[in-house]
Amino acid sequence: MLNRIDLRGSLTDPRDVLPRAELDVAAAIEQIRPTVEGVHQHGVEAVLAASERFDRVRPASLRVPAEAIATAPDTLDPAVRDALAESITRARAVHADQARTDVTTQVVPGGTVTERWVPVNRVGLYVPGGLAPLLSSVVMNVVPAQVAGVGSIALASPPQRDTGLPHPGILAACALLGVDEVYTIGGAQAVASFAYGLRGADGGWLCEPVDLVTGPGNIYVTAAKRMLRGVVGIDSEAGTTEIAILADDTADPVHVAADLISQAEHDPAAASVLVTPSEALLAAVEAELGRQVPATRHHERVATALGGKQSGVVLVDDLAHGLRVVDAYAAEHLEIQTADAAAVAARVRNAGAIFVGAYSPVSLGDYAAGSNHVLPTGGCARHSSGLSVQTFLRGIHVVEYTEQALREVAPHVVALSSAEDLPAHGQAVTARFGGGR
Structure with missing residues (x-):
C-alpha cells in the first residue's frame, strides 16, 4: 500500500526523493x-x-x-x-x-528602546x-x-x-x-x-x-x-495535512498504522510518511494497514491517500539517518515512536509540531492537547511556525533619547550617514545642536 523509498547506504539528499504532494499553487x-x-x-x-x-x-x-x-x-x-x-x-x-510583555532596554543613560507588542x-x-x-x-x-x-x-x-x-x-x-x-x-x-x-x-x-x-x-x-x-x-x-512518523523496532505497529490512517482520512491528497530503520516494523505496519484500512469508515479516501505519491515509507540506516530525513521533510506533524523518544525528539530541528512517545498521537493535538493544529505544511516548517498568539501581535520599537544621549551618539550617526552617502541623515541630527546653520 505504501510506496517504498530505500535510502540505506545512500548519500542522496533526502529532499530530492522524499514523497511530497504535487501542489502547483x-x-x-x-x-x-x-x-x-x-x-x-x-x-x-x-x-x-x-x-x-x-x-x-x-x-x-x-x-x-x-x-x-x-x-x-x-x-x-x-x-x-x-x-x-x-x-x-x-x-x-x-x-x-x-x-508577550513589553520590554524596555536602556541602551545608554537617557536612551531607551522599548519593544511594544500590539x-x-x-x-x-x-x-x-x-x-x-x-x-x-x-x-x-x-x-x-x-x-x-x-x-x-x-x-x-x-x-x-x-x-x-x-x-x-x-x-x-x-x-x-x-x-x-x-x-x-x-x-x-x-x-x-x-x-x-x-x-x-x-x-x-x-x-x-x-x-x-x-x-x-x-x-x-x-x-x-x-x-x-x-x-x-x-x-x-497551510495546505493539505501531513504526518511523518520516525519509528524503530520498539514502536507498536498497531499505533503506527492507526496514526498514518488518522491523517489520511482528512483528504485523498493527505500525506502519511513512515521513516524507519526496521524492516520488521515496516512489515508489521503494512500488515496492520491491510487489516485496519478496510475497517475504517472513509476507507476509500484513506487508501487513495496512503497509495498516493505523497505518502510512503522511507527506510534509513539508523535513527541518526532518520533524523536527517525527517528534518529534510519538515513535517506538519511529526511523531517520534522510538526508544528514548524524548531525547530523539529534542534533536529534531524542523517540524510544525512534535508528538513524543506512544501516548502522544497527532489526533490528540488535533483536538485536546492544548497545542495549536494550524501548522505549516509542504516543508514550510523549515522556516515557519504554527499559529500562535505571536501570529496576531506586532512588535513596535519605541525609541526615546534625551538631548544629551543624542549629542553623545551624533558623531557615529554622521559617520555612518556619510559612509552611505546620505548626508541629510546626519544633518537631521546635527541640526538639533546648531549644526548646518
Missing part, C-alpha cells in the same frame, strides 16, 4: 484569479456567484444571523459540547503562556467545511486571537448545501467562544472578501476589510492567500 492562482478579482470589483454578487458555482448553494445572507449562532450549541450532542469546552480550556491554558486590529479566520467540518479549527484560530487581544474577529466557513449556512458544529464552536461575526463564505472568495471587504446595498460595510487572514484550507484557499499577501497579512500557506 502558481497554477491554482490562475484558476482562482477571476474569482478574487470578481470579489474585488463586484463584491457581494461575485461572492454569491462563486458560492453557487463551487458550493452549489446561494445563501440567503452572507452574514450568518445571530440567532443561528446563538442556538447552534443546542444542536450539539452533549458529549461533543463537553469535548469542545475542554478543548477550549486547554487551548487557552497553553496560549495564555504565549502572551495586536492587529481586525482578523479574518477561515475554517474549512468540505470533506470534514473542522469544529476544532474554530478553537485553534479563535483562542490565540482572543488571547492576543485582537479587538475585531470575523470568521468564514463554507455554506452547507442543505441550509446555506456553515456546518452547525462550526457555528456552535463560534457561539461557545463568543464569536458573533460569521460569514457563510468558502474558498478563495472568503479570503478575497476578508482582504477587500464587502459592501452592502446601502454602500456601507457588510464585512469590513481585515488586517490578517489565518486558517487552513485547500489549495485554492492557499492560492488566494499567496495572491493577496500584501493586500492583507497571512499566517502561512
